[in-house]
Amino acid sequence: MKIVVQSEVFDLGAEVEAMRRGRTDIGAIASFVGLARDHNAGSGVQAMTLEHYPGMTEKALAALVEEAKSRWTLLDVTLIHRVGRLLPGDPIVLVAVAGQHRGEAFAACEFIMDYLKTRAPFWKKEETPEGERWVDARASDDAAAARWNLP
C-alpha cells in the first residue's frame, strides 16, 4: 500500500510499474487519474489551489483504503493526492488498484474515488475571470458515495 499527499506531479506509468514489477499473481490493475479542467460550473478556470487538513488527510485516506481492502480481495493499492496550486490539464489524484480479477479492481478503484470525494479533507479554490471562488460540494458526489452504503 502506498498513500501519499504531495505537491509534486506523479507518474502513472511508474506507479503501476512499481505495483506489478516482480509479481506474477496480479491479473488486473484498474487505475484512475483526475485532472484539473479549464472550466467548471459554466466559468473558465485559469488555475486552482488545493488546500487540505494535514494529519486528518492521511488518516482519512488510510481509512478509505482499509475500507476498500475489507470489501474486496486486493493485492495492492496506490493513492496519491496533490495539494497546492495546479493549472488546467494538471493531474490531481491517482488511484491504482491491483487484484486477481478485474471486477474487484474496478469496483475498489471507483469506491476509493467516490469515498475520497466526500470524506477526505481537501478543498478546491478556483481562479476564474470573475475572481477566486471556493468550489461547492456536488450533490452527484454524495449520490455516488451513497451507492456503496457507506456508514
Next chain:
Amino acid sequence: MKIVVQSEVFDLGAEVEAMRRGRTDIGAIASFVGLARDHNAGSGVQAMTLEHYPGMTEKALAALVEEAKSRWTLLDVTLIHRVGRLLPGDPIVLVAVAGQHRGEAFAACEFIMDYLKTRAPFWKKEETPEGERWVDARASDDAAAARWNLP
C-alpha cells in the same frame, strides 16, 4: 481513438500521457491493464499464447469502442490488445478512457473490458506442468457482459 492489436509490450504511462497532452478539457481518465497470471483454474501457468482472428479482431474492437461512445460522452479511448506468446506478469490488454467526469470514464472502461471478454475473437492457450490447454470461456465473463444489456 486508438485501437491496436500488437505483439509488442505497451506503455500505460505513455498512452495516458498521449491522451491528455495539450488538452485541458479532460477531468477523468480511467484505465485498465490485464496481466498474465502464473496460475489459473488450479494449475501453474508457465506461459500463454494468444491467438486471434485478424480482420475480425479489429472490426470487433472498433465496434465495442463505438458502442461505448454511443452510451457515454467520451473524450478519447485507447485500446491495445497483445497477441503471441506471453509470460506470467506480462501485460495483455490496456483500455484507457478519457471523459469530463469520472462516472462515465469508469463505466465505459469496464464496459469495454466486459464486452471484449465475450465478443472479441481472442483465444488463450496455456502452458502448464500438465501440458498445453486452451482456456475455457468463463461463465462469470458472460454474466459481467450481461449486466450491460448487450444486444
Next chain:
Amino acid sequence: MKLRVLYFARLRERFGVAEEALDFSGATAADLVAQLRSRGDVWAEELAAGKAFRVAVNQSLVALDATLPEHAEVAIFPPVTGG
C-alpha cells in the same frame, strides 16, 4: 455457392485445418454446421448439439439461423477468451 471457411484455436487444432474453400448448397449457418458435422469423427464431436462454438459471417458474430451470402467468409471457433 462458394464459401471460405476458417477455424480458430481449439477447433483449428482438432480439425487439423485452418481454412478451406467449400461448395455449399444450404442456406443458413446451421446448414453449414450440419454439412460439416456429417463428416463424422472430430467434426461430429466438436459441432454436436450442445457444444459451445461461435459462428461469424464476414467477420461479424451471427446466430445459427443467419443466411449465408455468396462468397461469404465464415469462421467457426470456440467461445472467446481474450483480455
Next chain:
Amino acid sequence: MKLRVLYFARLRERFGVAEEALDFSGATAADLVAQLRSRGDVWAEELAAGKAFRVAVNQSLVALDATLPEHAEVAIFPPVTGG
C-alpha cells in the same frame, strides 16, 4: 475544558482565523457550534442552522451530537471537494 479549534478553506477565510485555543464549558460538537455562533457576524452566518459544514474531532468526522473529549482537536470546515 480546553480545546484546539481549526478552520479550513472558505470558513478559515471568512472567520479570518486558521486556529484558536478555546475554553469550552459545553459537552457536544453542537454546543461548541452554538458557542461560536453566539459571536455573531460571520460566525452566526456561516454556522447558521441549515448551512452545510462538517465537524471533525481528533481528525475523524463526527456528527453534531458527538461528545468532545478534553484537549480535543476540533476542526470545522465546508463539505470537502477533493479529487
